[in-house]
Amino acid sequence: MSLPCSVVFLTVALLGGLRIAEEVSWPPPPLFTLVLALLLVGALIRCRTFAPEHLINESRSTPERGNGVVILPTVFVASVQAFNLVTLDTGLPRALLVVLFFILLLNTLASSADRSQLLGSLLVIFGSGFVLKFIVLSALSRSPEGILARLFQWGFEELTLGMVLQPELDVSTGYVAFLTFILFAYGLMRLPVGEPGGTVPAATGTSVYRR
Numbered sequence: 001m002s003l004p005c006s007v008v009f010l011t012v013a014l015l016g017g018l019r020i021a022e023e024v025s026w027p028p029p030p031l032f033t034l035v036l037a038l039l040l041v042g043a044l045i046r047c048r049t050f051a052p053e054h055l056i057n058e059s060r061s062t063p064e065r066g067n068g069v070v071i072l073p074t075v076f077v078a079s080v081q082a083f084n085l086v087t088l089d090t091g092l093p094r095a096l097l098v099v100l101f102f103i104l105l106l107n108t109l110a111s112s113a114d115r116s117q118l119l120g121s122l123l124v125i126f127g128s129g130f131v132l133k134f135i136v137l138s139a140l141s142r143s144p145e146g147i148l149a150r151l152f153q154w155g156f157e158e159l160t161l162g163m164v165l166q167p168e169l170d171v172s173t174g175y176v177a178f179l180t181f182i183l184f185a186y187g188l189m190r191l192p193v194g195e196p197g198g199t200v201p202a203a204t205g206t207s208v209y210r211r
Helices: 005-016 031-046 052-056 062-086 092-110 115-141 147-159 171-189
Strands: none
Touching: 005 062, 005 171, 031 062, 031 092, 031 115, 052 062, 062 115, 062 171, 092 115, 115 171
């Protein structure tokens, strides 16, 4: 039995805000992640990767329609936390990454991409953010061991004026982030898909919603 989409996206919303360092915390998402999430939901609907009208289709039972009403806000909240997860904490790279995400999403929203193209674009957006934050910059920001490693980190920090290195996170945060993105992708692929042109199929007793 598969998990309902609402449960999947609520789990993403919970794990997306988790930060494991010396203490476990759930910092609130930055304001710009709400803008990015709004663009993402708009792109999902425009590209017919997500068809909210199917969630309240007359062919669905009352409990199913009630569950469908919950899906849209949970998709938005999960998108906010997904961007919160890949957003860097400080420095110039944070601003550059946010601008890059914004431009990519605007381009996707303005284009006539189909479902596979949109999901591929999201894979590039979130995949590149994950690699940059949890692999590249995490390795550079980790407390160095040995004289050569300390010298390298000191030289790198001086060269970049301290604007690149990030606060050190526990290695388990990266694994939680990877699991979160798998769940997010799973939820997106199970959303009801719309027909080209935005038409809603006639009620046939069979729901297009992938429960």
